[in-house]
Amino acid sequence: MRFIPATAALLIILAGTAGAIDKITYPTRIGAVVFPHKKHQDALGECRGCHEKGPGRIDGFDKVMAHGKGCKGCHEEMKIGPVRCGDCHKGGSTH
Structure with a gap:
């Protein structure tokens, strides 16, 4: 019986990743x-590490958040991933 909560948690995690946008x-x-x-x-x-209110758009996500506590801040804290402009911004202007 004690394996049921662990199994349920695993199924919830797997269900969340199955529908993830690539x-x-x-x-x-x-x-x-x-x-x-x-x-x-x-x-x-x-x-919930990024989506505080669950799946969907991140409230207030913008350039300031991406360059601050969002993308860049997380990469610096975890010491993995891109932190320089050209590491994320590719291919020149898109406007």
Whole structure:
């Protein structure tokens, strides 16, 4: 009986990653940023690290958040992933 909660938790995690969007492209003035959403979800194992209110758009996500506590801040804290402009912004202007 004690395995039921663990099994239920695993199924919830797997169900969340099964429907994950693969990639999200953000057009910017200095080059599109392609965010590998599913890769991040698979690595982190849960949504609430970024999506405080659950799956869906992140409230208040903008350039300031991406360059601050969001993308860049997380990469610096975890000491993994891109932190320089050209590492994320590819291909010149998208506007």
